[in-house]
Amino acid sequence: MEFDDRNQDAIEKANQRWNDIYSHYEREKIKYDDWLELFDRAIKKCKTPIIDLGCGSGNDTLYLLERGKTVIPCDYSKNAIESIKNNFPEIERAECFDMSKGLPFEDNFTDIIISDLSLHYFTEKKTFEILDEIKRVLKPNGLLFFRVNSVKDVNHGAGNGKEIEPHLYETDDGRYKRFFDSEDIKKFFSNWENLYIHEEVMVRYEAEKVLWRGALKVNK
DSSP, rough: OOOOOHHHHHHHHHOOOOOHHHHSOOOOGGGOGGGGGGGGHHHHHOOOOOEETTTTTEEEEEEEETTOOOEEEEEEEEEHHHHHHHHHTTTOOOOOOOGGGOOOSOOEEEEEEEEEEEEESSHHHHHHHHHHHHHHHEEEEEEEEEEEETTGGGGTTTTEEEEEEETEEEEEOOOOOOOOHHHHHHHHHHTTTEEEEEEEEEEESOOOOOEEEEEEEOOO
């Protein structure tokens, strides 16, 4: 899910990293935190399939399934999607694709898209393109619930590596990682209706992670 304008070698290394992470992931190991609880009212009302964009091991997919929702998990990693299918046989549709090349859904497909820690791997140009694709797939007044890295997230690489663009860094193994400050949040999400955006600490990982949690509405 973190592919952009780099050479093929860097892309393959990043792809291999994610496939290694998700090569053997059992349902019992999947843990989620409470970040979506703030949006439970909208989630409960949703009648369309909810897209879990960059689903990884299925943290948010599990959360949504436990609340009776239809979910379409999506990830670039083939191993992640295979694990999702094995762990959640109730899933009817899962998609493996590179979001930097578009989303495989028709216009006005869903009322809710979730992007949990999957929008911060791209150049500025590509990030805007992905956000435009998300808008295309959302119905009028559709919602995007997201989390992205904060510039304060020093435990997870903020400020480390070669700076490609302001707050976008290339790591030693060729991956891109973006970190957002308040001005970045305004810049990237200015064309959305801001329902909720807040910088906070997540404790799901071994080390605390600082991130932005947000809810946006598309107007079209």
